Amino acid sequence: MPSISRRGETMPESPIRKLVPFAEAAIKRGIKIIHLNIGQPDIKTPKVALEAVRNNTLEVLAYTRTEGSEPYREKIAKYYAKNNIDVDADHIIVTTGGSEALSFAMGSIADTEDEIIIPEPFYANYNGFANACGIKVVPVVSSIENNFALPPIDEFEKLITPRTKAILICNPGNPTGYLYTREEIKKLATIIKKHNLFLVADEVYREFIYDGREHCSILQEIGLEEHAIVIDSVSKRYSMCGARIGYLVSKNKEVIRTALKFAQARLSPPTYAQIASEAALDTPQSYFDDVKKEYGERRNLLISELNKLEGVVVGRPQGAFYCIAQLPIENADTFAQWLLEDFNLDGETVMVAPAAGFYATNGLGTNQIRIAYVLDKEDLRRAVHILKVALKAYAH
Amino acid sequence: MPSISRRGETMPESPIRKLVPFAEAAIKRGIKIIHLNIGQPDIKTPKVALEAVRNNTLEVLAYTRTEGSEPYREKIAKYYAKNNIDVDADHIIVTTGGSEALSFAMGSIADTEDEIIIPEPFYANYNGFANACGIKVVPVVSSIENNFALPPIDEFEKLITPRTKAILICNPGNPTGYLYTREEIKKLATIIKKHNLFLVADEVYREFIYDGREHCSILQEIGLEEHAIVIDSVSKRYSMCGARIGYLVSKNKEVIRTALKFAQARLSPPTYAQIASEAALDTPQSYFDDVKKEYGERRNLLISELNKLEGVVVGRPQGAFYCIAQLPIENADTFAQWLLEDFNLDGETVMVAPAAGFYATNGLGTNQIRIAYVLDKEDLRRAVHILKVALKAYAH
Numbered sequence: 001m002p003s004i005s006r007r008g009e010t011m012p013e014s015p016i017r018k019l020v021p022f023a024e025a026a027i028k029r030g031i032k033i034i035h036l037n038i039g040q041p042d043i044k045t046p047k048v049a050l051e052a053v054r055n056n057t058l059e060v061l062a063y064t065r066t067e068g069s070e071p072y073r074e075k076i077a078k079y080y081a082k083n084n085i086d087v088d089a090d091h092i093i094v095t096t097g098g099s100e101a102l103s104f105a106m107g108s109i110a111d112t113e114d115e116i117i118i119p120e121p122f123y124a125n126y127n128g129f130a131n132a133c134g135i136k137v138v139p140v141v142s143s144i145e146n147n148f149a150l151p152p153i154d155e156f157e158k159l160i161t162p163r164t165k166a167i168l169i170c171n172p173g174n175p176t177g178y179l180y181t182r183e184e185i186k187k188l189a190t191i192i193k194k195h196n197l198f199l200v201a202d203e204v205y206r207e208f209i210y211d212g213r214e215h216c217s218i219l220q221e222i223g224l225e226e227h228a229i230v231i232d233s234v235s236k237r238y239s240m241c242g243a244r245i246g247y248l249v250s251k252n253k254e255v256i257r258t259a260l261k262f263a264q265a266r267l268s269p270p271t272y273a274q275i276a277s278e279a280a281l282d283t284p285q286s287y288f289d290d291v292k293k294e295y296g297e298r299r300n301l302l303i304s305e306l307n308k309l310e311g312v313v314v315g316r317p318q319g320a321f322y323c324i325a326q327l328p329i330e331n332a333d334t335f336a337q338w339l340l341e342d343f344n345l346d347g348e349t350v351m352v353a354p355a356a357g358f359y360a361t362n363g364l365g366t367n368q369i370r371i372a373y374v375l376d377k378e379d380l381r382r383a384v385h386i387l388k389v390a391l392k393a394y395a396h
Numbered sequence: 397m398p399s400i401s402r403r404g405e406t407m408p409e410s411p412i413r414k415l416v417p418f419a420e421a422a423i424k425r426g427i428k429i430i431h432l433n434i435g436q437p438d439i440k441t442p443k444v445a446l447e448a449v450r451n452n453t454l455e456v457l458a459y460t461r462t463e464g465s466e467p468y469r470e471k472i473a474k475y476y477a478k479n480n481i482d483v484d485a486d487h488i489i490v491t492t493g494g495s496e497a498l499s500f501a502m503g504s505i506a507d508t509e510d511e512i513i514i515p516e517p518f519y520a521n522y523n524g525f526a527n528a529c530g531i532k533v534v535p536v537v538s539s540i541e542n543n544f545a546l547p548p549i550d551e552f553e554k555l556i557t558p559r560t561k562a563i564l565i566c567n568p569g570n571p572t573g574y575l576y577t578r579e580e581i582k583k584l585a586t587i588i589k590k591h592n593l594f595l596v597a598d599e600v601y602r603e604f605i606y607d608g609r610e611h612c613s614i615l616q617e618i619g620l621e622e623h624a625i626v627i628d629s630v631s632k633r634y635s636m637c638g639a640r641i642g643y644l645v646s647k648n649k650e651v652i653r654t655a656l657k658f659a660q661a662r663l664s665p666p667t668y669a670q671i672a673s674e675a676a677l678d679t680p681q682s683y684f685d686d687v688k689k690e691y692g693e694r695r696n697l698l699i700s701e702l703n704k705l706e707g708v709v710v711g712r713p714q715g716a717f718y719c720i721a722q723l724p725i726e727n728a729d730t731f732a733q734w735l736l737e738d739f740n741l742d743g744e745t746v747m748v749a750p751a752a753g754f755y756a757t758n759g760l761g762t763n764q765i766r767i768a769y770v771l772d773k774e775d776l777r778r779a780v781h782i783l784k785v786a787l788k789a790y791a792h
Contacts, residue, residue: 001622001650002505005507005561008658011503011654041456044456053452054449060440061445061635096666097663107404107407108401108404109401109404110401111402112530128657134507198398241664242457242459244492244663244667258400258405265528270638272666272669276668
């Protein structure tokens with residue numbers, strides 16, 4: 001039998017995937033699972049997007065332009081203008097999800113054995129895309145005690161080598177919910193310019209910011225034009241993860257020219273999804289106001305309930321819809337499996353994402369879990385109660 | 397300004413892309429262009445597929461399973477059974493176009509600096525995916541004089557090194573239309589087993605075979621189960637290139653397990669497109685009979701018209717909807733540009749794809765073009781007439 005590649009062997013598996021057989025077995029035993037483990041929002045997709053697809057009159061489902069249609073990209077540029085981000089249609093490539101934008105960005109700026117510095121914990125799939133390209137992820141630790149703030153600049157400088165090509169941030173963060181301040185972005189900009197690196201920012205949760213705070217995009221930073229690459233996506237913004245539409249945005253012409261070559265190889269982003277996503281740009285502001293209010297309330301409920309649990313430390317997310325919780329246990333992998341295999345409260349249990357998969361440093365985050373608050377408040381309250389009872393039972 | 401990656405610099409551009417500005421300028425001058433250059437069929441998408449999307453009642457456009465839904469993959473397995481290919485749902489991963497299937501296959505079986513042997517001319521984007529992964533494409537020449545038949549086996553053996561991981565074929569071929577015989581597949585199987593390699597076959601044009609011949613899939617080859625990986629796509633089969641749905645199919649469990657990890661990183665294939673593609677499996681046989689008849693007639697017309705032109709050599713495609721034509725010129729790049737920039741016949745001209753981009757060996761195919769017969773017969777006839785007049789004018 002021919003052997004698979006080393007890159008294939010080292011491709012990380014999703015931190016949740018290992019738990020799936022245990023979840024399936026629990027369901028077979030009649031256990032109801034409350035899912036705290038996935039970032040698939042329960043929020044309805046805007047009607048304007050769904051209807052645009054239902055009303056389409058295509059007779060030939062043809063390729064679109066590789067970079068997305070001109071009118072769509074112009075409309076995206078207007079969306080950015082409303083968000084105080086000044087870009088043209090030419091600075092935007094429409095991609096198949098934020099995933100593909102990230103993949104194009106990594107391929108365009110880094111070669112095999114090159115390094116990208118990422119504050120950890122980080123979105124687990126960054127590891128996957130880097131591994132597929134042979135790029136080395138160099139983690140810099142942010143800690144729950146500090147609510148996952150930007151690590152001190154000298155921690156970054158210690159890690160920079162001739163092979164360092166970029167720093168990658170997620171703002172606001174998955175899995176931490178941390179929102180970088182303008183000051184933190186400026187600190188990053190200084191180091192980026194000093195070492196002539198790229199700054200890649202995954203800003204897909206831009207709309208979901210709480211406590212009256214404001215999102216700072218790296219594209220707003222003057223002097224960073226040639227360095228900044230933004231990864232964006234419609235998935236969470238319009239609760240349409242299944243569309244698989246994202247954007248790569250940069251004012252650096254070489255980056256766009258290069259990413260476009262990667263895009264040409266895969267021909268075009270999906271057509272129906274572009275119809276939905278272009279229409280979604282007409283979503284009324286009231287939709288976002290409602291969604292933001294809902295997520296804000298869920299966050300408040302979740303964090304205050306978690307804080308009541310003995311021995312639980314929880315970050316306070318200011319954006320997105322995730323939080324990291326540190327539990328009074330040794331190993332969250334074992335605990336998460338136990339929750340599905342050996343525990344239930346009146347026929348119910350919870351599924352959580354062990355946080356170790358969001359760290360690149362071995363041994364970090366082993367007693368932490370990521371919780372996504374994409375469930376209604378009643379379910380969230382019950383989930384935390386189940387967790388409370390489970391933690392007590394697990395300790396004995 | 398930070399520098400882009402070497403892999404980004406060496407990413408090939410689409411052979412057609414360079415001509416686009418000249419085409420746009422021609423249109424501005426009021427010239428009508430007949431496009432022989434693109435593989436976007438004019439054939440209508442089956443109604444059953446279009447209507448499934450129009451009638452969808454989704455309220456949340458959610459992720460699907462990473463590998464595609466269970467019912468969809470089971471239905472795909474039945475499609476293969478009808479085509480005398482015996483696979484289960486577990487052997488199939490639904491991908492975002494055949495492009496992504498190819499990308500997952502390459503990533504799963506080859507590392508940076510590893511080699512894949514491909515008979516040339518080949519689909520230009522194979523170069524792109526290989527380059528993105530740092531894989532070396534090793535071409536083995538098939539020639540128009542021989543109608544692009546499989547090169548002799550000792551030509552392959554000469555090229556095999558310890559870094560060779562696979563042979564990749566496209567059957568029937570883009571850009572040649574060549575259909576491998578059962579005997580040729582068996583020859584390949586022998587060499588594949590002898591050297592313990594993978595055989596990757598792009599079989600997306602399986603349905604479009606002429607002259608009463610039959611398609612031979614590598615998945616039908618007994619003893620090749622652990623070696624065979626098929627790349628498939630709904631794009632051409634149902635004239636729905638814009639869906640962006642393909643499949644990776646293999647009975648090698650390690651390949652599927654590994655490709656699934658690449659798939660997990662990008663979450664899931666597009667949801668609407670899967671609705672359309674699942675419904676498309678119910679397309680009545682009469683649709684294919686009509687489409688095949690139409691393509692067959694176009695092929696006959698195109699080949700016989702081209703054969704009338706002095707100094708033109710043309711392969712006889714037995715499948716797909718492309719052919720390679722060798723012209724009595726020196727450089728097809730220059731000629732293709734001249735057709736758009738300096739020539740018209742009563743306000744019309746043709747756009748062709750220079751074939752050099754389909755060869756990996758420098759200097760090969762420079763006097764050849766690829767023609768896609770995805771236009772109606774009237775347009776095809778006129779296009780060849782325009783080409784005839786143009787060739788005469790160009791010679792003077």
